Amino acid sequence: MPIAMKNATTADEVLAALRAGDFSHEALRAALLMRGGEQEKLFELARECRDRCFPDKRVEVRSVIEISNICRQGCRYCNMGRKRDYEHYIIQLPAFMKLVEHIYRSGRRVLLLQSGENSAQSFVEHVALCVEEVKKRYPDMLVILCLGNLSRTQYHRLRQAGGDRYILKFETSNPELYSHIKPFDKLDRRLTCLQWITEEGFTASTGNIVGLPGQTLDDIVEDLLLIKKLKLSMMSCSPFIPAENSEFGDQPMGDLDTALNTMALLRIMNPHTLMPTTSALEKVGHDGQYRGLMAGANTVTIHDGTPEDLKQLFPIYSVSRVRPTQEHFEEIVHRAGLKM
Numbered sequence: 001m002p003i004a005m006k007n008a009t010t011a012d013e014v015l016a017a018l019r020a021g022d023f024s025h026e027a028l029r030a031a032l033l034m035r036g037g038e039q040e041k042l043f044e045l046a047r048e049c050r051d052r053c054f055p056d057k058r059v060e061v062r063s064v065i066e067i068s069n070i071c072r073q074g075c076r077y078c079n080m081g082r083k084r085d086y087e088h089y090i091i092q093l094p095a096f097m098k099l100v101e102h103i104y105r106s107g108r109r110v111l112l113l114q115s116g117e118n119s120a121q122s123f124v125e126h127v128a129l130c131v132e133e134v135k136k137r138y139p140d141m142l143v144i145l146c147l148g149n150l151s152r153t154q155y156h157r158l159r160q161a162g163g164d165r166y167i168l169k170f171e172t173s174n175p176e177l178y179s180h181i182k183p184f185d186k187l188d189r190r191l192t193c194l195q196w197i198t199e200e201g202f203t204a205s206t207g208n209i210v211g212l213p214g215q216t217l218d219d220i221v222e223d224l225l226l227i228k229k230l231k232l233s234m235m236s237c238s239p240f241i242p243a244e245n246s247e248f249g250d251q252p253m254g255d256l257d258t259a260l261n262t263m264a265l266l267r268i269m270n271p272h273t274l275m276p277t278t279s280a281l282e283k284v285g286h287d288g289q290y291r292g293l294m295a296g297a298n299t300v301t302i303h304d305g306t307p308e309d310l311k312q313l314f315p316i317y318s319v320s321r322v323r324p325t326q327e328h329f330e331e332i333v334h335r336a337g338l339k340m
């Protein structure tokens, strides 16, 4: 049999296995390597799974406010954190409510509050008061928190304040790699936090980074299996970005196709969940966020919440980070056959 033919058969077999819900390590590994026409078929299957569960073809639109850049972690891939020298800020309540008012008036109903990891009680209490105020003024605004590892009591407080959802990515399911990329943290601790978040009643999200220095294809397969096992209703995957001024600043970028295939597999394995097309995809390759939608994503995050003068102070990924606008999303969502 000609090689091309044999490969085509193999890819079709893998796709048939995935369609049948056979998520063996081998099938997932083979699917991560698909490119060209095979990759197109993988994406088609992912879209089929998404559109079956979300027949209205609507994407969820989130507005993000980067409420503080203070971070006590020391992640090697990040340019904020305890070892970095940068100007700190915390957005205070009156300024915060002005931003929320602007976002609400633009018609947005999903607010994502992001910050560095800061478990100081005063900071967590500040965020809780902000959430309470949002819920009091705009009861139909959904609030998603992305604040990192906290104590169980702190998660409880934030949930009681009205936080609806919480994003805590485990980044990698390989415990040694985790300790290497996050020297001040442990994978076990991260997963315990995720369990607390769920038990406190948040709708929880987790996910990984693809292309971390030292990560193997088998690690990514294990990430996929862990996300499935956790049975959450949101998930995400972003390609690794070598952020300037981070310890990994001179490492190669994550591979866009591997990240997109990871997203497609996440969709096939967890069809009912929400999954963003992240700005990191746009940074790594041309039309990255459009391709993320074609690989099964159904959520977009608009950067209209953080004030201009503070954006440079939240340089996550890169100082030249792509901060997608409403117009950008309208165009790619339409092109992908979806609706905002």
Ligand code: 5AD
Residues within 6 Å of the ligand: 077, 078, 146, 168, 169, 171, 208, 209, 238, 239, 240, 241, 242, 243, 280, 316, 317
């Ligand atoms: N490359 C890719 N993803 C990153 N994140 C942070 N820094 C990077 C980077 N350099 C992602 C992590 C984190 C989320 C807030 O942003 O997955 O959980």
